Amino acid sequence: MPVAEPAERAFIRDRIVASVDATLRAQQSVLVDDEVTAGEVRSQVRDIVNDTLLALADEADRGVFDPTAIIERVQVGLTSANIGRSRAGHDVHPSDSLSAASALFDLALPRLIEALGDVTLTAPTAIAVARTLHHCIMARVASASVGYVDVLLERLSVAQTEERMRVSRELHDRVAHGIAASLQRVNLGITAARTSTDDGIQMFTMATGLLEQALDNTREIALELRQTVGNNVLDDAVRDFLGDAASAGSTTAVHTKGIPRRIPAGVGEEVFLIIREALRNAVAHAKAAHIDVTFTWTDHNVAIEIHDDGIGFDPFQVRTDSMGLLTMRERADVVGADMTVASKTGGGTSVTLTVPSRNGTR
Incomplete structure (x- = not known):
């Protein structure tokens, strides 16, 4: 026996969506600062309520609670991982999303129990409704967390790559260039010495100065990396x-x-x-x-x-x-x-x- 007909589910869902939206706005949540993020929140709430009602219907028919089916329903629908990526893109901290999830649970639970309470003895109990709603919310939170963390890892990877490129440029431009220039002076000094000119000492002196500068640069780069x-x-x-x-x-x-x-x-x-x-x-x-x-x-x-x-x-x-x-x-x-x-x-x-x-x- 279905717990709620489609029309009933739509009515319950729309009431909860409106209530969550109003609560987040009253709390001045960053999730409703712009219409893109606010629209994602409303879509998530609709999906979670639908998932909860369908899972309750399945449980009433089978007499068994199946959290795996909830996770599969989340994965085959509009992936919450994309929502997580969007949250990261809008610099929304996970604490804001978790606060919204808590508000959704508090607002949705009494409304679901009230809507389903007039069904006969085969209807889910308040504990069953709470358990199902919790799993439907957390399944999407977990999926969104993956997307959020993926974005952070991508950003961290870019930052690490840029740091390696910086060290590479420093070694090439400051250290390698100094060593190459000093080697050139050494070779010129050797040539000058072979021809018995007075330029040899000057070239070796310049080479020594360049090598000392290259050594100082190397020490400076190494010090920065240790800081x-x-x-x-x-x-x-x-x-x-x-x-x-x-x-x-x-x-x-x-x-x-x-x-x-x-x-x-x-x-x-x-x-x-x-x-x-x-x-x-x-x-x-x-x-x-x-x-x-x-x-x-x-x-x-x-x-x-x-x-x-x-x-x-x-x-x-x-x-x-x-x-x-x-x-x-x-x-x-x-x-x-x-x-x-x-x-x-x-x-x-x-x-x-x-x-x-x-x-x-x-």
């Missing part, structure tokens, strides 16, 4: 880095406002690498004489501003494939942080990174 946040708070890790790294004539200062807290290792390391890239850009490209790094800690987030007095640039003229900025934005996306870049030609540059406390600052 991590570790057990330090982020402010101190940046101070340590600036104390060890060569500044190429730039002066730097680190300022802290509020009370620093440790943040999860994965988040901290990514944020540290973003700051390091911003500092490198300020020195290598902006030719900054002075750089200020300001940490502002609040209960809700930590905001990091890297400001330099360099030559600046026109943001509208920056290539979309600019390696440094692309890597920084990818890393920010991975940890759910907001990053803004403000600059103008001749007016310096400010990079601001805001890391929300929901990422685990404590």
Whole structure:
């Protein structure tokens, strides 16, 4: 015996969809900030209610609860993995989705029990309705989580690839070039020595200088690769880095406002690498004489501003494939942080990174 006829299912479903939508709007959930995401939520709620009612009908007919059938129904329908990818694309944190799932359960359960309560003794009990609704919600949450994590892993892979490419460029442009130039001077010195000219000593001296510079570059790159946040708070890790790294004539200062807290290792390391890239850009490209790094800690987030007095640039003229900025934005996306870049030609540059406390600052 079916638990509810199609018309009844549609009525129950539409009531629940409207109730969830109104509740999320009252809570000012980010899931209803734009119509695309809000439409996905309504579609998910409709599918979950339909799945629940169909699963209850199957259970009433068979007398057996089959969670496998629920999972299969989710997989053959509009995949929730795409919803998870969309959430990641819109920078919606999983906590927001889980909060919406909790609201759906609280709102849908009494309405389903009420709608099915006038059926005879063969109708599902309140426990059966709760169990089925829970499985239908979690089946889609689990599927969406896969899509969400896939996007984060893709972003992390891109960020790691960009970091390897940066190290490769540094080794090629700074170390290999210096070694090649020094070898050229050595060969010229050998030739000069064979012809008994006075140029040999000069060439060997130049080669020695180039090799020393290549050695310094190698040590600097190795030092950068060893720098991590570790057990330090982020402010101190940046101070340590600036104390060890060569500044190429730039002066730097680190300022802290509020009370620093440790943040999860994965988040901290990514944020540290973003700051390091911003500092490198300020020195290598902006030719900054002075750089200020300001940490502002609040209960809700930590905001990091890297400001330099360099030559600046026109943001509208920056290539979309600019390696440094692309890597920084990818890393920010991975940890759910907001990053803004403000600059103008001749007016310096400010990079601001805001890391929300929901990422685990404590």
